[in-house]
Amino acid sequence: MGQTLFDKIWDAHVVSSAEGFPDILYIDTHFIHEVTSPQAFDGLRKRGLPVFRPKQTVATADHNVPTWDQHLPIKEELSRYQVDMLTKNCAEFGIELYGLGHPFQGIVHVIGPELGITRPGCTYVCGDSHTSTHGAFGAIAFGIGTSQVEQVLATQCLLQSRPKRMKIEVNGQLQKGVGAKDIILYIISKISAAGGTGYAVEYAGDTIRSLSMEGRMTICNMSIEMGARCGLIAPDETTINYVKGREFAPKGEAWDKAVAYWQTLYSDEDADFDKVLSFDAADIEPMITYGTNPGMGIGVTQNVPATTDVEKAEQPSYTKALNYMGIHDAEPLLGKPVDYVFIGSCTNSRIEDLRQVAEFVKGKHKADNVTVWVVPGSKQVQEQAIREGLDKIFEAAGFPLREPGCSACLGMNEDKIPAGKYCVSTSNRNFEGRQGPNSRTFLASPLTAAASAITGVVTDIRQFLKEEELV
Amino acid sequence: MSTKIFKHIQSTVVPVNIENIDTDQIIPARFLKATTRDGFGNNLFRDWRFDENDNPKRDFILNDPLYSGKILLAAKNFGCGSSREHAAWAIADYGFDAVVSSFFADIFKGNALNNGLLPVQVSDGFLAKLFAAVEADPHAQVEIDLVDQFIKISATGEMENFEINPYKKACMTNGYDDIDYVLSKKELIEEFESNR
Numbered sequence: 203m204g205q206t207l208f209d210k211i212w213d214a215h216v217v218s219s220a221e222g223f224p225d226i227l228y229i230d231t232h233f234i235h236e237v238t239s240p241q242a243f244d245g246l247r248k249r250g251l252p253v254f255r256p257k258q259t260v261a262t263a264d265h266n267v268p269t270w271d272q273h274l275p276i277k278e279e280l281s282r283y284q285v286d287m288l289t290k291n292c293a294e295f296g297i298e299l300y301g302l303g304h305p306f307q308g309i310v311h312v313i314g315p316e317l318g319i320t321r322p323g324c325t326y327v328c329g330d331s332h333t334s335t336h337g338a339f340g341a342i343a344f345g346i347g348t349s350q351v352e353q354v355l356a357t358q359c360l361l362q363s364r365p366k367r368m369k370i371e372v373n374g375q376l377q378k379g380v381g382a383k384d385i386i387l388y389i390i391s392k393i394s395a396a397g398g399t400g401y402a403v404e405y406a407g408d409t410i411r412s413l414s415m416e417g418r419m420t421i422c423n424m425s426i427e428m429g430a431r432c433g434l435i436a437p438d439e440t441t442i443n444y445v446k447g448r449e450f451a452p453k454g455e456a457w458d459k460a461v462a463y464w465q466t467l468y469s470d471e472d473a474d475f476d477k478v479l480s481f482d483a484a485d486i487e488p489m490i491t492y493g494t495n496p497g498m499g500i501g502v503t504q505n506v507p508a509t510t511d512v513e514k515a516e517q518p519s520y521t522k523a524l525n526y527m528g529i530h531d532a533e534p535l536l537g538k539p540v541d542y543v544f545i546g547s548c549t550n551s552r553i554e555d556l557r558q559v560a561e562f563v564k565g566k567h568k569a570d571n572v573t574v575w576v577v578p579g580s581k582q583v584q585e586q587a588i589r590e591g592l593d594k595i596f597e598a599a600g601f602p603l604r605e606p607g608c609s610a611c612l613g614m615n616e617d618k619i620p621a622g623k624y625c626v627s628t629s630n631r632n633f634e635g636r637q638g639p640n641s642r643t644f645l646a647s648p649l650t651a652a653a654s655a656i657t658g659v660v661t662d663i664r665q666f667l668k669e670e671e672l673v
Numbered sequence: 674m675s676t677k678i679f680k681h682i683q684s685t686v687v688p689v690n691i692e693n694i695d696t697d698q699i700i701p702a703r704f705l706k707a708t709t710r711d712g713f714g715n716n717l718f719r720d721w722r723f724d725e726n727d728n729p730k731r732d733f734i735l736n737d738p739l740y741s742g743k744i745l746l747a748a749k750n751f752g753c754g755s756s757r758e759h760a761a762w763a764i765a766d767y768g769f770d771a772v773v774s775s776f777f778a779d780i781f782k783g784n785a786l787n788n789g790l791l792p793v794q795v796s797d798g799f800l801a802k803l804f805a806a807v808e809a810d811p812h813a814q815v816e817i818d819l820v821d822q823f824i825k826i827s828a829t830g831e832m833e834n835f836e837i838n839p840y841k842k843a844c845m846t847n848g849y850d851d852i853d854y855v856l857s858k859k860e861l862i863e864e865f866e867s868n869r
Binding site: 222333345400429636 | 692693698701702706707710720748754755758761778779784787838839840850851852854856858859865866
């Protein structure tokens with residue numbers, strides 16, 4: 203019997219395996235940030251322990267940082283305190299910190315890949331559920347809680363039971379205007395916000411293979427939104443070309459050796475998955491969510507389901523979600539006015555996302571009723587966008603380019619969507635109050651978000667593409 | 674470092690019959706700025722419990738004096754979303770020792786187990802019985818026994834067994850934690866590193 207990609211990587215990292223115990227899994231790189239680490243460092247101090255492998259720990263400040271005037275001290279006292287604590291803890295325990303002002307600072311799941319820290323065949327953890335992003339490189343990467351952050355700091359290992367394996371295949375040609383974000387929102391809408399719980403999900407099929415690394419990261423990023431432990435995609439030429447030459451990527455002989463290993467990382471033909479699902483790319487429309495979990499999504503031209511179409515046991519939760527969102531039973535979303543558009547987050551804040559949005563908005567201007575925030579995922583993305591002149595295009599369109607951070611994805615900084623307002627967001631969660639107390643989030647792709655910013659209402663990007671083809 | 678010991682409890686139940694409760698509801702992001710583990714119970718279910726002027730919302734069950742106890746009863750897919758352990762801290766700090774649902778999100782389940790908060794996963798059918806029992810009598814007692822792995826509605830004697838990883842069970846019934854265990858294997862870790 204052949205092995206799955208997941209099992210190959212897992213087996214290569216098992217330090218110890220004993221009957222009745224979870225495996226002790228070796229972690230190649232541990233990413234930390236200011237929100238889920240302070241109590242872990244406190245725990246180490248109480249136990250009198252050092253960080254076991256500080257050189258395999260990478261820190262950044264992202265959740266709390268302002269996205270405007272980043273050179274000034276953080277205004278919000280508790281945010282500033284948390285970032286200061288991270289600085290202090292990293293200094294005390296000998297950890298490299300890419301804090302505010304550092305050229306490598308940014309969202310933890312954006313900087314790992316762009317610095318060449320994220321590589322095929324490795325294991326990554328972080329006290330953040332979107333650590334699943336790094337699986338796009340053919341790696342095992344998942345989010346952990348603070349007690350586990352402490353465990354990895356203390357031992358560079360994690361006690362973990364092997365999850366079941368699921369394969370999700372997507373094959374066929376995507377429609378124009380449909381991208382990675384639509385694929386993953388579509389899959390989650392089909393299998394629900396709990397459909398992947400207990401599984402490591404490998405994405406396969408020619409549609410997935412055709413995606414850029416940025417697109418693959420968007421897919422793996424949202425694996426957690428179907429409950430999956432992690433998501434991963436077998437490395438190929440696209441992966442190798444992306445990693446090559448990056449700051450911390452292997453060089454010379456080490457590079458050749460690494461590539462030779464990476465080429466062995468795929469699921470064998472006869473590998474056994476606990477579950478296999480297949481989807482046809484042609485069925486996928488530009489997607490949008492209407493509810494309060496990422497599984498509540500529809501094609502942008504469809505109507506919100508009627509309550510009577512929902513299973514009886516789920517109807518109370520469904521009604522609660524629609525009430526929160528201020529949406530009626532069976533209502534169309536197309537044409538619904540929006541107040542905010544947020545382009546950013548670890549799902550869609552990479553240079554390719556910004557380029558795609560800039561290309562679309564060039565020569566257009568946002569609607570008067572919409573406030574637009576474009577938040578790059580990292581300092582490097584911001585600087586590259588400026589080098590490429592994207593900031594000027596955004597400025598002219600009324601889309602000011604801000605500074606890097608998690609921003610309005612979860613609003614731990616000043617960037618919050620006001621109560622009752624609608625935001626088309628490229629982030630990953632539409633939970634109640636996610637973007638600010640009583641804010642209302644429609645999750646969508648960067649193109650759908652940008653098109654909605656231009657028209658001021660929920661928009662089908664394909665409408666623009668048709669018009670532009672005619673010109 | 675030891676965590677709380679859990680073996681057996683008998684208590685009344687607080688039913689929150691909502692599916693897909695994500696950790697953003699259990700503890701909203703704006704309350705994650707603390708740097709200690711204490712005090713999160715004050716903000717448990719913050720936006721469901723309090724209005725914008727911080728007045729308790731009458732229609733939320735945690736504000737109903739009829740319901741109290743050490744067991745939180747929830748509908749399926751509890752704890753999805755963010756990995757924030759603060760959610761488990763908030764539930765434990767508020768005074769709950771166990772959460773019962775028919776389905777838990779992975780990261781939440783792990784976080785709860787690491788903090789002496791027992792996640793008890795029951796069948797959809799038994800979950801419905803639990804909700805019915807509490808609806809019929811807000812003072813209905815429920816027993817949870819970790820040693821023999823069962824949950825029982827005291828008045829009717831209806832019960833169901835639940836699964837738990839034997840290692841995690843040993844941790845909870847003895848009050849020791851993962852770090853103690855992994856640290857005891859430090860030589861194996863160093864050996865693994867030198868063989869790479």
